[in-house]
Amino acid sequence: MLCVGTSAEQLAAVAEATAGGVAVVYLPDDAALRAVIEGVGSVAVSAHRVIEVGKLRLDADLREATWHGEVMTLSSRDFDLLYALAGDPGRVWAFSELTTHVWGRPYVGDTQAVVSAVKRLRRSLRCAAPGVQVESVRSVGYRVTVAEVPIPSH
Known part of the structure; x- marks a missing residue:
């Protein structure tokens, strides 16, 4: 089927x-x-599958993420997770939805894979895109918010 x-x-x-x-x-x-x-x-x-939220740009076809035009180094899983969350900024994604959408497998009640992936994504974003936040919604899941953070001049 x-x-x-x-x-x-x-x-x-x-x-x-x-x-x-x-x-x-x-x-x-x-x-x-x-x-x-x-x-x-x-x-x-x-x-062409491109998501733009403020200065965050994700191109699924090129597998490229940029913040203020600067390419971000993300793992494949980080990219997939951020792409899902940023596709509808502000929306709360349930653990089950993220498991199915990002991992491509049915949700069986284990949130650990999602929790661990979000921790890694947050670490990656801390330096590369400080205006992008993955917020926890207790006992439900996560959402992404994008704030306009000025980039420091070099």
């Missing part, structure tokens, strides 16, 4: 309902979903 979803909520719901037993195709928006439905057989979705 193949399921197609356009949101992390849909992805998490399918993964939870099927205990991870189906393939899920994640499409970035409804336009991409329409392209798939209307172009059955040959699908070419060319949306």
